[in-house]
Amino acid sequence: MPRRISFLLAVLPLLVAACAAPSKMATTSMSSSASASYTVAIPDVTAERFQITATIKGITADTTTYFFPIWGPGAYDLVYFGKYVRNFTATGANGEPLNVRQVDSNSFHISGIHGVVNLRYEVQDIEDVPNSALFGLSDIEPDFAFANTPALFGYAAGYKAIPHTVTYAHEGWDITLGLDPVAGQPDTYAARDYDELVDAPVHMGKFQRLEFMVDGKPHIISITAPTQLSKSDAQALVDTARRVVKIVSGVFGELPYNRYIFQLLLVDLNNTNAMKAFGALEHANSSTYLMPYVEGRVAQSLAEVLAHEYWHLWSPKRIHVAELGPFDYQRGPRTRSLWFAEGLTEYYAQALLARSGMVSPEKIIGDLNQAAGSFGVRRQRESITDLSLRVAEAPLFEIIGLYSKGPMIGFLLDAEIRLQTGNRKSLDDAMRFFNEKYGKTGATFGDDDIIPIMEEATGAKLSEFYKRYIAGREPLPFAEYLPRLGFTSVVTYDTATTLGATFSADEQGWVVEEVAPNGAASLMGLQKGDILTKVQGPDNEFPLTSIPPQFADMLAGQLPPGLTVVFLRNGTSKKTQVQVRTVINEEKQWGIDRADSSLGAQIRKAMIGA
Known part of the structure; x- marks a missing residue:
C-alpha cells in the first residue's frame, strides 16, 4: 500500500506510502475530438455519497464497456471500487436511455451509442475497507470530504488517453487538488488523460489553508484537524514543509510541477476509532496524509513523512519500472x-x-x-x-x-x-x-x-x-x-515503556510468543499462545490486526489510561485491563x-x- 510506511510516530499503527507513476499517452483509434467531462457533488453529507455525472464524447463504436479501477496506484491493495457504485445509468446526446448491463462488480456494458454517452451514478464513501487505509479511499463528514479519485471515476474501454475535465461543487467549502484549473470555468480542472485525473485526490471542507513559495512556485497545505493549528504550529509546519521541498528537490535540481498540494487529515490520538492505519500517499502534484494530531508538535511529527512523499515525486512517480505506469487498473501491480x-x-x-x-x-x-x-x-x-x-x-x-x-x-x-x-x-x-x-x-x-x-x-x-x-x-x-x-560497539542503558511480551502476527491479531517474568503482560494474566485481537476504550475500539506487533512497545508508551485488551485463549474470548511497565535495558549497540x-x-x- 504504497502503501508506504515512511515515518513512524511512536503511536503509529502503520505508515503506508504509496506509489503512483505519471501517466503516459497511449495510442488509440478514437475520434480526435474525444473528451470526457465529470461533475462531482455531495447533495447531502448525511447520506455519505458522491453524486457523479459524466459526458464522454467522440465514442466511435455503438457499444463500450465502462470500467471502475480495482486498485489505486500507490496504495497497491485491491479495493474493487466498482462495488461502491450505486444507481448507474447512461443516456445519449439527446437524453435517450442507453442499454446498460452490469457485467460484474467493476464494469458496465453500454450499447446503443451514437457518439456521446452521458453517465450518472453515485459512489458511497468508503473510509473503512479491510486491509486498506483511508488516504487511498474516500470519506464524507459534516465538515469535510476527501476522495482518492480512483474511488470516483471510471473510464470507457479504449478512452483513457482522451482529455478530461472535472468540476467540483463545493458550496461553502474550500478545495484543494493537484490538477490545474481551467481558465474561465470556476471550480473546473483539467487532466490530459485518465491517469492524470485519478492521480489528483480532492480535499474539500472548512479547513485551514497555509501557503508558501519555493523558486517562484506555490505550495499549498490544506488541513482538517480536531482544532485549528495555532499560529506557532502553523508557522513551524510551513517552515518544515519549505525546508523539505528545498532539501529533497536539491538532490535532483528541479521542481517538476507548476504548484504542489499537501492535503493533511489529522485525527485525535484519543479517538481509538480513527487509529486504524496512519500514513500517506503521493501523487504527481500532491500528497495526502492521515496522521495523528499532536498539538505543539505537528511539524516535528510530520517532517519525515513529508520528505518520504515528496521524494516520491521522482521515484516512483517519474523514475519507475514499466509495471508502475502506464497502469492496468483491472490488474494489481x-x-x-x-x-x-x-x-x-x-x-x-x-x-x-x-x-x-x-x-x-x-x-x-x-x-x-x-x-x-x-x-x-x-x-x-x-x-x-x-x-x-x-x-x-x-x-x-x-x-x-x-x-x-x-x-x-x-x-x-x-x-x-x-x-x-x-x-x-x-x-x-x-x-x-x-x-x-x-x-x-x-x-x-x-x-x-x-x-x-x-x-x-x-x-x-x-x-x-x-x-x-x-x-x-x-x-x-x-x-x-x-x-x-x-561505528563502534558500545554498551548503553535506557528506560523503555513496555508490554513485557513478544508477539507475532496472524489474521486474528497479536500472538503472544513469550511473556517476561513480572512484566506488564504477566500482571495482565497473559500467557504464551494468547491472541490479542483488539483494544477497547470507553466509547470505541481498534483492531490489533491493523498494527504490526513490532510496534507493541512503541504503542505502549502512548496509550491513554483506562483501556481494555480483548484476547482469545483456546478459542474463548477474554478481557483484561491494559498495563505497561517502565524498565531499564542494557544493550550492546553501535555508536560513533x-x-x-x-x-x-x-x-x-x-x-x-x-
Whole structure:
C-alpha cells in the first residue's frame, strides 16, 4: 500500500506510502475530438455519497464497456471500487436511455451509442475497507470530504488517453487538488488523460489553508484537524514543509510541477476509532496524509513523512519500472522492485533530514541498532523482492518490511557504492542518473535493469550485494559494514515503556510468543499462545490486526489510561485491563566517535550527517 510506511510516530499503527507513476499517452483509434467531462457533488453529507455525472464524447463504436479501477496506484491493495457504485445509468446526446448491463462488480456494458454517452451514478464513501487505509479511499463528514479519485471515476474501454475535465461543487467549502484549473470555468480542472485525473485526490471542507513559495512556485497545505493549528504550529509546519521541498528537490535540481498540494487529515490520538492505519500517499502534484494530531508538535511529527512523499515525486512517480505506469487498473501491480520505489525512498527521507540537520543523526543510528537486531542476526523468512511481488494481496502488517528493512538496504547499498569508489560516487549519483535517463524522458525499465543501471551510473559492482541481501534472504551485513564506516560497539542503558511480551502476527491479531517474568503482560494474566485481537476504550475500539506487533512497545508508551485488551485463549474470548511497565535495558549497540577522521567516518558523515 504504497502503501508506504515512511515515518513512524511512536503511536503509529502503520505508515503506508504509496506509489503512483505519471501517466503516459497511449495510442488509440478514437475520434480526435474525444473528451470526457465529470461533475462531482455531495447533495447531502448525511447520506455519505458522491453524486457523479459524466459526458464522454467522440465514442466511435455503438457499444463500450465502462470500467471502475480495482486498485489505486500507490496504495497497491485491491479495493474493487466498482462495488461502491450505486444507481448507474447512461443516456445519449439527446437524453435517450442507453442499454446498460452490469457485467460484474467493476464494469458496465453500454450499447446503443451514437457518439456521446452521458453517465450518472453515485459512489458511497468508503473510509473503512479491510486491509486498506483511508488516504487511498474516500470519506464524507459534516465538515469535510476527501476522495482518492480512483474511488470516483471510471473510464470507457479504449478512452483513457482522451482529455478530461472535472468540476467540483463545493458550496461553502474550500478545495484543494493537484490538477490545474481551467481558465474561465470556476471550480473546473483539467487532466490530459485518465491517469492524470485519478492521480489528483480532492480535499474539500472548512479547513485551514497555509501557503508558501519555493523558486517562484506555490505550495499549498490544506488541513482538517480536531482544532485549528495555532499560529506557532502553523508557522513551524510551513517552515518544515519549505525546508523539505528545498532539501529533497536539491538532490535532483528541479521542481517538476507548476504548484504542489499537501492535503493533511489529522485525527485525535484519543479517538481509538480513527487509529486504524496512519500514513500517506503521493501523487504527481500532491500528497495526502492521515496522521495523528499532536498539538505543539505537528511539524516535528510530520517532517519525515513529508520528505518520504515528496521524494516520491521522482521515484516512483517519474523514475519507475514499466509495471508502475502506464497502469492496468483491472490488474494489481506485480513487481519485484518495491525495495527500490519504497525502501530507498524511506532511506532518503531519513538520511536527507539528518544530513541537513533537520533531525538528529542519532535517530538513524537508533534505527540501525534496531534493524541490526531484526535483520542482521538470522536468515530472513522471505526476500524483500518476494514480498514486493505479493504486496497487492499481503495484509498490512506484513508490508511493514518494505519500510523497515527497505531503508536499511538503502543505507548499506549507499555505503557499498561509497566504499568501492572511495566516496567519489554514491547512491545519490545513481538516482540523478535514473532521473536524467528515465525520469525526464518518460522511459521505463525492468526489475532486472535496476542494478545494472546503478553500476553504469557509479562504476560500483553491486550484483553480489543484490543477490545476497535484496533478492536473497541472508542477514543484512551490519557487523561487516558498520565498523568500516567508523561505528563502534558500545554498551548503553535506557528506560523503555513496555508490554513485557513478544508477539507475532496472524489474521486474528497479536500472538503472544513469550511473556517476561513480572512484566506488564504477566500482571495482565497473559500467557504464551494468547491472541490479542483488539483494544477497547470507553466509547470505541481498534483492531490489533491493523498494527504490526513490532510496534507493541512503541504503542505502549502512548496509550491513554483506562483501556481494555480483548484476547482469545483456546478459542474463548477474554478481557483484561491494559498495563505497561517502565524498565531499564542494557544493550550492546553501535555508536560513533565524532572525532574519527578516517575515510569510513567521512563516508558515514556524508550519508547521515555525523
